[in-house]
Amino acid sequence: MNAPLNMNRRALLKATLVGGAVLAFDARFAFAQAPGEKAIIINAYIRVNPDNSFVIGSKNPEVGQGVITMLPMLIAEELDVDWTQVTAETTIADEKVYGFQVAGGSFTTPMNYMPMRQIGAAARQMFIKAAAARWGVPEDTLTTSGGRVSQTSGSTTAKRSVTYAELAAEAAKIAAPDLKTVPLKDPATFKIIGQSKIGVDTPAIVAGKPLFGIDVKKPGMLHAAIEACPAYGGTLTSFDADAVKALPGIIAVVPLNSGYNPKGPHDAVAIVAESWWVANQARSALKPVWNTEAQKRFSSAAFKASAEAKMAAAPEGSVHKAGDAAKALASAAKTVTARYDYPYIAHATLEPQNCTAHFENGKIEFWAPTQLPADGRKVVSEALGIAPDAITIHMTRIGGGFGRRLMNDYMVQVAQIAKALPGRPIKLIWTRTDDLRHDFFRPGGWHDLKAGLDGEGKLVALADHFITYGKDSKPDTGAAMTATEFPAPMLSDVDLSVSYVESNVPTGYLRAPSSNALAFVFQSFLDEVALAAGTDLPELMRRTLGEARVMKHGNRPGMDGSVPEFNTGRARAVIDKVCQMAGWTGRSGGDAGNGVRKGRGFGFYYSHRGYFAEVVDVTVAKNGKVSVDKVWVAGDVGRQIINPINALHQAQGSVIDGLGQILSGQKIEIRDGAANRTNFHDYPLPRIGDAPADVVVEWVVSDNDTTGLGEPALPPVIPAIANAIFAATGKRIRSLPVVPAELAV
Amino acid sequence: MATELMVNGEKRQVETDPQKPLLWVLREDLDMLGTKFGCGMALCGACTVMIDGQAVRSCTTPVATAAGKQITTIEHVASTPVGKAVSEAWTELDVPQCGYCQAGQIVSATALLAKTPKPTDQQIDSAMSGNICRCATYLRIRKAIKQAAGLEEGAAA
Numbered sequence: 001m002n003a004p005l006n007m008n009r010r011a012l013l014k015a016t017l018v019g020g021a022v023l024a025f026d027a028r029f030a031f032a033q034a035p036g037e038k039a040i041i042i043n044a045y046i047r048v049n050p051d052n053s054f055v056i057g058s059k060n061p062e063v064g065q066g067v068i069t070m071l072p073m074l075i076a077e078e079l080d081v082d083w084t085q086v087t088a089e090t091t092i093a094d095e096k097v098y099g100f101q102v103a104g105g106s107f108t109t110p111m112n113y114m115p116m117r118q119i120g121a122a123a124r125q126m127f128i129k130a131a132a133a134r135w136g137v138p139e140d141t142l143t144t145s146g147g148r149v150s151q152t153s154g155s156t157t158a159k160r161s162v163t164y165a166e167l168a169a170e171a172a173k174i175a176a177p178d179l180k181t182v183p184l185k186d187p188a189t190f191k192i193i194g195q196s197k198i199g200v201d202t203p204a205i206v207a208g209k210p211l212f213g214i215d216v217k218k219p220g221m222l223h224a225a226i227e228a229c230p231a232y233g234g235t236l237t238s239f240d241a242d243a244v245k246a247l248p249g250i251i252a253v254v255p256l257n258s259g260y261n262p263k264g265p266h267d268a269v270a271i272v273a274e275s276w277w278v279a280n281q282a283r284s285a286l287k288p289v290w291n292t293e294a295q296k297r298f299s300s301a302a303f304k305a306s307a308e309a310k311m312a313a314a315p316e317g318s319v320h321k322a323g324d325a326a327k328a329l330a331s332a333a334k335t336v337t338a339r340y341d342y343p344y345i346a347h348a349t350l351e352p353q354n355c356t357a358h359f360e361n362g363k364i365e366f367w368a369p370t371q372l373p374a375d376g377r378k379v380v381s382e383a384l385g386i387a388p389d390a391i392t393i394h395m396t397r398i399g400g401g402f403g404r405r406l407m408n409d410y411m412v413q414v415a416q417i418a419k420a421l422p423g424r425p426i427k428l429i430w431t432r433t434d435d436l437r438h439d440f441f442r443p444g445g446w447h448d449l450k451a452g453l454d455g456e457g458k459l460v461a462l463a464d465h466f467i468t469y470g471k472d473s474k475p476d477t478g479a480a481m482t483a484t485e486f487p488a489p490m491l492s493d494v495d496l497s498v499s500y501v502e503s504n505v506p507t508g509y510l511r512a513p514s515s516n517a518l519a520f521v522f523q524s525f526l527d528e529v530a531l532a533a534g535t536d537l538p539e540l541m542r543r544t545l546g547e548a549r550v551m552k553h554g555n556r557p558g559m560d561g562s563v564p565e566f567n568t569g570r571a572r573a574v575i576d577k578v579c580q581m582a583g584w585t586g587r588s589g590g591d592a593g594n595g596v597r598k599g600r601g602f603g604f605y606y607s608h609r610g611y612f613a614e615v616v617d618v619t620v621a622k623n624g625k626v627s628v629d630k631v632w633v634a635g636d637v638g639r640q641i642i643n644p645i646n647a648l649h650q651a652q653g654s655v656i657d658g659l660g661q662i663l664s665g666q667k668i669e670i671r672d673g674a675a676n677r678t679n680f681h682d683y684p685l686p687r688i689g690d691a692p693a694d695v696v697v698e699w700v701v702s703d704n705d706t707t708g709l710g711e712p713a714l715p716p717v718i719p720a721i722a723n724a725i726f727a728a729t730g731k732r733i734r735s736l737p738v739v740p741a742e743l744a745v
Numbered sequence: 746m747a748t749e750l751m752v753n754g755e756k757r758q759v760e761t762d763p764q765k766p767l768l769w770v771l772r773e774d775l776d777m778l779g780t781k782f783g784c785g786m787a788l789c790g791a792c793t794v795m796i797d798g799q800a801v802r803s804c805t806t807p808v809a810t811a812a813g814k815q816i817t818t819i820e821h822v823a824s825t826p827v828g829k830a831v832s833e834a835w836t837e838l839d840v841p842q843c844g845y846c847q848a849g850q851i852v853s854a855t856a857l858l859a860k861t862p863k864p865t866d867q868q869i870d871s872a873m874s875g876n877i878c879r880c881a882t883y884l885r886i887r888k889a890i891k892q893a894a895g896l897e898e899g900a901a902a
Contacts, residue, residue, distance in 0.1 A: 063839075063843055064843025064844065064880050065842075068843075144844030198837075199839055199840035199841060201838055201841075201844065202835075202836050202840075202841055202844075204837050205836045205841045205844035205847050205848075206823075206841070206847065207779070207819070207820070207823070208777075208778075208779020208780070208818065208819030208822075208848045209779065210778035210779070211844070212781075212844075212845060214781070214782065215778040217776070217778070275765075275769070275773050276767065276769065276773065277765055277773065278762075348879065349879060350781075350783050350785075350789065350843070350846050350877065350878075350879040351781070351843070351845045397843075399781070399843050399844070399845025399846075400843045400880060401843075402879075408828075429782070431785055432783065432784040432786070432789075466799040504884060568835060646839070649839070649842060649882070649885070652881070652884055653842055653880045653882065655881075656884075657879075657880075659881075660881070679785075679786050679788055679878060680786075680788040680789055681786070685877050685879060685882075686881060686883075687876075688869075688870050688873045688874060688876070688878075688886060688887070689870040689871075691881065692884075694884065695884060720857055
């Protein structure tokens with residue numbers, strides 16, 4: 001257990017507001033040393049070992065986006081130590097100390113690039129001050145490098161040098177400088193930032209070390225499996241607890257309510273045993289009876305019928321209106337109309353949802369694979385009726401997030417089980433079927449689009465009647481469209497309207513939420529518009545973007561409250577770059593003989609402050625199967641690529657993830673209020689044979705703030721593939737996912 | 746019921762239901778947590794181990810059927826020259842993203858190269874088709890297998 005630190009061994013600094021995040025520079029409990037360790041704590045992020053090695057904390061959950069490597073790189077750079085001296089560690093979840101801790105929204109980089117550098121730089125100043133005091137020399141005669149302070153000038157003729165470790169006890173007592181004014185390195189002198197560093201956990205992953213939530217093991221731990229009502233919002237009528245308890249190895253049967261579903265109660269029954277396998281096997285004896293009468297009316301067929309009826313009727317609300325779109329469309333030289341749709345899809349993290357909790361004496365401790373521990377603290381506090389500070393959350397490595405683990409329903413479930421069995425740590429694991437049936441899905445949607453072109457082939461008017469999931473004029477979670485959806489802000493006559501289809505299905509955020517669907521709709525539709533304008537999509541984009549200028553990116557502020565901007569010049573730059581990389585010469589594609597068709601497509605999207613343009617080459621086989629041959633990606637995420645190897649991997653992974661959304665057959669259908677997919681045979685993910693031969697990525701480095709890469713490379717690939725399929729086959733993909741049989745010849 | 750297993754070259758006795766999948770025996774009874782649970786239906790490959798040199802999905806392998814056979818898991822895969830080359834290539838190329846599937850990927854890749862030291866691109870895709878990577882690290886999986894096999898990128902027939 002982490003022991004409270006002695007007051008004189010910590011550097012206590014005032015909470016400082018940096019980059020929108022409160023960063024308290026206080027190490028009391030958050031970053032304590034391991035038992036037996038003789039490290040000295042400099043601040044909430046930095047421990048110094050006697051051998052002059054450093055443990056550096058990463059404050060955000062690691063889901064595979066690489067923050068456990070990237071955040072310590074930022075600190076180590078300014079601390080001025082060598083990367084070989086650094087061991088990285090995920091800190092505890094404690095928003096009072098670490099501010100906003102999240103794996104989501106591609107926020108880690110923009111919110112922490114400066115603050116983490118400042119924390120490293122502040123600690124470096126403390127070592128300099130300690131050495132200056134020890135030697136009685138001015139600070140400006142001292143330099144640092146490789147975790148040492150050296151005297152290289154000044155009155156003393158003797159050159160001397162001391163390790164940070166030797167100074168640590170003294171440095172830890174020094175008040176840290178103001179983070180806002182602490183001197184930072186000139187980026188031209190960076191030794192770690194901008195250099196490729198392999199993931200700090202990679203060797204442990206390759207060796208099969210237990211790092212993930214599902215690997216947590218605690219003395220006396222019990223295992224729980226869960227049977228949840230298949231229909232969202234259903235309630236438990238009865239179950240056969242006796243039959244389950246009669247089975248060998250069963251400890252308890254605990255009925256519970258997840259208490260998390262925003263659409264109301266969602267009942268479940270947990271079975272607790274000495275073995276998870278035993279607990280899960282016992283589900284067959286449980287015979288739960290659910291009351292799902294109120295959910296039976298919800299089905300994919302009913303949603304579709306409702307959406308079509310709403311499309312034919314007047315919109316229920318407005319997203320954005322400017323000028324007079326109806327009039328402009330009526331007087332346009334040419335108009336284009338089309339309807340698009342996309343389904344609910346699942347996150348399908350490869351590590352199924354799981355969580356471990358230990359309830360004792362009114363307090364609860366978690367080992368949680370959560371992307372948003374502060375929300376977990378809040379919902380558990382509410383569900384158990386205990387104070388937020390009675391909840392301790394350790395963040396484990398996470399076997400894929402994609403937004404699924406921003407929702408902490410599994411924390412609420414295991415909390416209730418643990419409370420029923422106080423004193424015993426409980427590990428709850430869902431099966432794959434549980435996971436696919438009880439997701440917070442990416443919401444589906446329908447769009448009825450109209451565009452108008454003037455005589456010069458310029459886009460002048462746009463209307464969209466968007467049918468999304470929601471109720472009482474409020475969209476479901478992650479189901480909204482904003483007024484700045486491209487190309488709306490570029491046009492003086494535009495009408496984005498909305499109507500809602502009611503559903504019982506909980507929804508959430510999936511990697512590049514809303515963008516992953518809207519990029520498909522608008523960039524595919526604009527390819528249709530470009531065709532009507534007698535040009536290709538990159539050229540239509542240039543015409544529509546116009547001169548380089550900075551526009552507000554409207555009413556979609558980030559989690560940090562700031563509103564991003566949209567720079568049309570940056571958009572044009574990545575479009576030009578990818579066209580040059582791929583040798584884009586206009587629309588190309590068609591019959592390649594023997595029923596095989598080949599085509600090339602383009603897509604652009606701006607999301608999460610990142611500008612991405614992508615070109616895709618596809619081959620469509622005689623039987624309609626689409627293969628992606630090669631992808632080119634040009635991205636602009638600002639002035640600094642922090643860890644180039646990981647940046648490349650994030651972009652490549654995003655592209656193949658997007659490929660899966662359009663080509664792998666991903667679609668959740670609802671019947672009787674329940675999701676109907678069960679495992680990877682009916683909810684397929686891309687496999688190695690689906691991956692292109694190459695995904696070439698180049699960065700357009702621009703003098704803008706450095707931003708994140710977990711998401712923005714994903715959206716454009718979906719319309720780029722759809723547009724390539726059109727180029728190859730002449731068939732427009734207006735509904736996801738692609739059905740190969742419809743492309744067969 | 747007692748089952749005698751040969752895991753990573755060591756004799757291990759487990760008292761368990763003979764129908765319990767090898768995956769859960771490894772994870773729960775033998776405290777070897779490197780082999781992962783992903784689907785429970787041999788669809789994702791996260792649970793891949795080698796049994797007598799063959800890549801096998803341990804989530805659907807009743808422990809009794811593995812008795813007396815040589816079981817190799819991720820924890821021990823680097824003990825052979827092939828497994829070591831695969832593990833080293835995996836680390837050098839920083840193949841993992843979230844890392845959850847990688848134990849299964851590495852075991853499958855090692856089983857492939859033990860049998861087919863110089864695989865073609867097609868043989869690689871075919872041998873690895875049972876292993877899903879949700880982060881889609883596939884480009885590097887291909888590259889790492891070629892590197893471990895001593896094949897130049899793109900040189901495979």
